[in-house]
Amino acid sequence: MKNEHRISLHDTPAKHLFQEVQRQRSHGCVRVEDALGFAEMLARDEGVLEEWHRARATGKETFVALPREIPVRLIYQTVLFDQDGEPAIRSDPYGWNDRVATALGFPSRQAYRLRTSGGDIGP
Known part of the structure; x- marks a missing residue:
């Protein structure tokens, strides 16, 4: 490649x-x-x-x-949607969410922090 x-x-x-x-x-x-x-x-x-x-x-x-x-x-996604259409939040092992949130103007890490779920949502 x-x-x-x-x-x-x-x-x-x-x-x-x-x-x-x-x-x-x-x-x-x-x-x-x-x-x-x-x-x-x-x-x-x-x-x-x-x-x-x-x-x-x-x-x-x-x-x-x-x-x-x-x-x-x-594609790196930390928010996906499960079979019921509900958002499934995954951990951010590479720390990209913080940089994106800062670039979007969020005032602090806590402003966008959501509870994560650890289950696999599929390939």
């Missing part, structure tokens, strides 16, 4: 992390559950599935170029 921040999408040997509610442990990369399945889907959708299968059959790490760049957008 080409980007100015050098963020990578990849699998992880620590598969148990996908089962955790708080999954933001990262060093600038994004863990992808079933990364091979994701890669195969991209290869199929982009018309390079046969080349992808040949590369996989070698058993070695191999780069298979896609015919075009695939846009990837990472």
Whole structure:
């Protein structure tokens, strides 16, 4: 994935992390559950599935170029809506809410502070 921040999408040997509610442990990369399945889907959708299968059959790490760049957008949300349409407030592990609130002119951290809920709302 080409980007100015050098963020990578990849699998992880620590598969148990996908089962955790708080999954933001990262060093600038994004863990992808079933990364091979994701890669195969991209290869199929982009018309390079046969080349992808040949590369996989070698058993070695191999780069298979896609015919075009695939846009990837990472969205950071701390407020989502549950199945009943109620706001579900999540923690802000990266501390971005404070900067956004300040930029929007909130006078203090407490002016926008809401009770958070810890459950997972889904992928």
